[in-house]
Amino acid sequence: MAVRKERQDAIENRKLILETAHVLFQKHGVDNVSMQExxxxxxxxxxxxxxxxxxxxxxxxxxxxxRFLHFKEQLSAYLxxxxxxxxxAQLQKVLREYVNMVEELxxxxxxxxxxxxxxxxxxxxxxxEPYVFMYKxxxxxxxxxERQGLIELTDLSYTTDVFLAAISPDFYLYQRQExxxxxxxxxxxxxxxxxxxxxxxxxxxx
Amino acid sequence: MAVRKERQDAIENRKLILETAHVLFQKHGVDNVSMQExxxxxxxxxxxxxxxxxxxxxxxxxxxxxRFLHFKEQLSAYLxxxxxxxxxAQLQKVLREYVNMVEELxxxxxxxxxxxxxxxxxxxxxxxEPYVFMYKxxxxxxxxxERQGLIELTDLSYTTDVFLAAISPDFYLYQRQExxxxxxxxxxxxxxxxxxxxxxxxxxxx
DNA sequence: CTATTAAACGGACTCGAGTCCGTTTAATAG
DNA sequence: CTATTAAACGGACTCGAGTCCGTTTAATAG
Numbered sequence: 001m002a003v004r005k006e007r008q009d010a011i012e013n014r015k016l017i018l019e020t021a022h023v024l025f026q027k028h029g030v031d032n033v034s035m036q037e038x039x040x041x042x043x044x045x046x047x048x049x050x051x052x053x054x055x056x057x058x059x060x061x062x063x064x065x066x067r068f069l070h071f072k073e074q075l076s077a078y079l080x081x082x083x084x085x086x087x088x089a090q091l092q093k094v095l096r097e098y099v100n101m102v103e104e105l106x107x108x109x110x111x112x113x114x115x116x117x118x119x120x121x122x123x124x125x126x127x128x129e130p131y132v133f134m135y136k137x138x139x140x141x142x143x144x145x146e147r148q149g150l151i152e153l154t155d156l157s158y159t160t161d162v163f164l165a166a167i168s169p170d171f172y173l174y175q176r177q178e179x180x181x182x183x184x185x186x187x188x189x190x191x192x193x194x195x196x197x198x199x200x201x202x203x204x205x206x
Numbered sequence: 207m208a209v210r211k212e213r214q215d216a217i218e219n220r221k222l223i224l225e226t227a228h229v230l231f232q233k234h235g236v237d238n239v240s241m242q243e244x245x246x247x248x249x250x251x252x253x254x255x256x257x258x259x260x261x262x263x264x265x266x267x268x269x270x271x272x273r274f275l276h277f278k279e280q281l282s283a284y285l286x287x288x289x290x291x292x293x294x295a296q297l298q299k300v301l302r303e304y305v306n307m308v309e310e311l312x313x314x315x316x317x318x319x320x321x322x323x324x325x326x327x328x329x330x331x332x333x334x335e336p337y338v339f340m341y342k343x344x345x346x347x348x349x350x351x352e353r354q355g356l357i358e359l360t361d362l363s364y365t366t367d368v369f370l371a372a373i374s375p376d377f378y379l380y381q382r383q384e385x386x387x388x389x390x391x392x393x394x395x396x397x398x399x400x401x402x403x404x405x406x407x408x409x410x411x412x
Numbered sequence: 413c414t415a416t417t418a419a420a421c422g423g424a425c426t427c428g429a430g431t432c433c434g435t436t437t438a439a440t441a442g
Numbered sequence: 443c444t445a446t447t448a449a450a451c452g453g454a455c456t457c458g459a460g461t462c463c464g465t466t467t468a469a470t471a472g
Contacts, residue, residue, distance in 0.1 A: 007468050010420060031326050034458055045422025050460060110323055117320035120237050126380050154398040161381070162399060165371045174332050175367070192360040193368060197403045213438050216450060240428055251452025256430065 014052055017042050021059045030056060030111050057115025060108040061128075068130050071101045075137075087144040088199070094137055095167070095190070099183055101130075102172050109169040131164065138163055151198045166190055220258055223248050227265045236262060236317050263321025266314040267334075274336050277307045281343075293350040294405070300343055301373070301396070305389055307336075308378050315375040337370065344369055357404045365400075372396055 020042040024033045035056065039049040053059045075097055082090050102109070109125075116124040125131060139160045145151045153159050165171065167190070175181045181189070226248035230239045241262065245255040259265045281303055288296050308315070322330040331337060345366045351357045359365050371377065373396070381387045387395070 004417090004419075004469065007419065009468070013420085031324075035460080036458065039422090046460080047422050047462085048420070049422095051420070055459080110328075114320050114323035117316055118237075118324065122316075123376070123380050123384060125376070126384065155395045157385070158381070158387075158395040159399055161377070161385075162368075162372050165374070165377045166368050168371070168377075170329070170331070171367070171371045171374075174329050175364070178329060178332065179363070179367075181364075189361050189364040193365055193400075210439060210447090210449075213449065215438070219450085241430080242428065245452090252430080253432085253452050254450070255452095257450070261429080 013042075013044055013048060017044065017049055017052060018059070018062055022063060025060075025063075030060070030107070055115050055119070057112045057119075060111045060115075064105055064108045064112065065129065067101070067105060068133075071097065072133065087141050087148065088150065088195075091138065091141045091145065091195075092187075092191070094134075094141065095163075096187060098134055099167055099172065099187060102167060102169055103176070103183065106169045106173050110173075113169070125168075134164060135160055150200055152200065153198060163194060166194060219248075219250055219254060223250065223255060223258060224265070224268055228269060231266075231269075236266070236313070261321050261325070263318045263325075266317045266321075270311055270314045270318065271335065273307070273311060274339075277303065278339065293347050293354065294356065294401075297344065297347045297351065297401075298393075298397070300340075300347065301369075302393060304340055305373055305378065305393060308373060308375055309382070309389065312375045312379050316379075319375070331374075340370060341366055356406055358406065359404060369400060372400060 017038065021033070021038050024038060024041060033056075035049060036046065038059075039046045042049070053062070075094065078093055078097070079090060082093065112128075113125055116122070139156060142151070142153065142156055142160060146153060146156070167186075172186070175186050176183075223244065227239070227244050230244060230247060239262075241255060242252065244265075245252045248255070259268070281300065284299055284303070285296060288299065318334075319331055322328070345362060348357070348359065348362055348366060352359060352362070373392075378392070381392050382389075
């Protein structure tokens with residue numbers, strides 16, 4: 001017997017709730033909006049809200065998910081253009097775009113992290129789609145750079161994780177807000193600490 | 207007029223509460239212990255509990271604080287012994303000991319972080335005593351290494367932060383539990399990515 | 413179009429976090 | 443030792459998170 005398709009009212013409510021939450025979060029800040037309020041404003045019962053979203057963190061995940069899709073598309077487009085360019089330039093492009101996105105999404109990412117931690121869902125950051133995607137992308141670019149003999153790394157996987165740690169939302173925001181570095185300051189320092197020292201010296205080529 | 211000294215009952219309650227919380231946390235796990243329960247078990251009212259500790263995160267901070275004092279003492283003892291040794295060896299010692307401590311305290315550190323985030327106290331991790339202390343220690347050791355001409359770094363401050371990011375509780379636990387690296391695996395990879403490439407080649411000295 | 417079904421709904425309910433404020437008690441003044 | 447004071451106490455209270463379950467409704471069968 002065929003599986004019933006999702007009910008029309010359910011689909012509409014899902015959209016309605018997400019939009020309402022987004023509006024309220026923007027207007028009053030995530031912390032100052034209760035789940036109650038979201039349900040009421042959307043005109044649904046609390047049960048309906050919780051049926052779709054475990055908690056505020058879950059709502060934020062969905063918000064991030066939407067934005068992340070754009071990012072992925074944009075990035076593939078860029079990378080297609082650079083198909084035959086230097087993989088180092090590609091890597092730099094990826095990093096720059098990602099930093100851009102982190103800057104934009106950090107607000108949500110922090111909330112997600114807090115709820116994950118509080119509910120004992122541990123290390124979900126590292127399993128989130130954005131992390132996994134970035135990991136794969138950076139990992140394969142580094143591999144290509146290595147294949148071309150431009151770099152030599154002891155542990156590719158560890159290196160990739162450290163790359164991402166240096167642009168993780170927490171760390172990034174700290175550099176940005178407390179240290180007062182600009183986006184470019186950070187990228188510059190990142191390159192000079194984690195990228196340039198490993199690029200094989202072929203200055204003689206010049 | 208002299209400031210009144212802290213009341214005796216207050217002092218005793220403070221100790222009692224902290225010990226009770228510690229015991230309950232160990233027995234049932236931080237997540238499964240309510241503030242109510244802590245107060246009840248300690249035999250004080252809820253108000254008394256909250257008078258000292260804002261929330262569970264705050265309790266964990268105090269727990270960490272105690273352990274961290276030991277760590278600091280131990281470390282200074284070690285460093286005094288190595289006073290005239292190579293600052294690189296000193297740095298490695300510091301890193302090794304810190305990793306040890308993070309391994310032990312990660313449970314609490316995660317809870318602290320979650321509450322900080324949830325209550326909108328942002329980036330407190332970077333202002334916590336452990337972070338600040340480690341920052342100072344690593345920073346000054348790197349400076350000394352630089353002074354001796356053994357290393358050259360673009361931005362000492364940024365480098366120090368990245369060092370600490372690579373052994374931040376979240377990241378460390380991920381490497382440890384999900385990647386399956388041992389403590390030594392991690393230190394090895396850390397050195398080979400973040401330390402060795404910057405040490406000036408004076409192999410000719412050999 | 414009607415009956416059947418199971419998903420979806422929504423509000424009453426429980427439970428813990430955190431606050432408030434009238435009461436108690438340790439410290440100090442005399 | 444007694445009176446005064448202000449810190450400390452503790453439990454009633456509020457408020458939001460999340461669950462439960464009787465009721466509604468969209469989808470499917472006939």
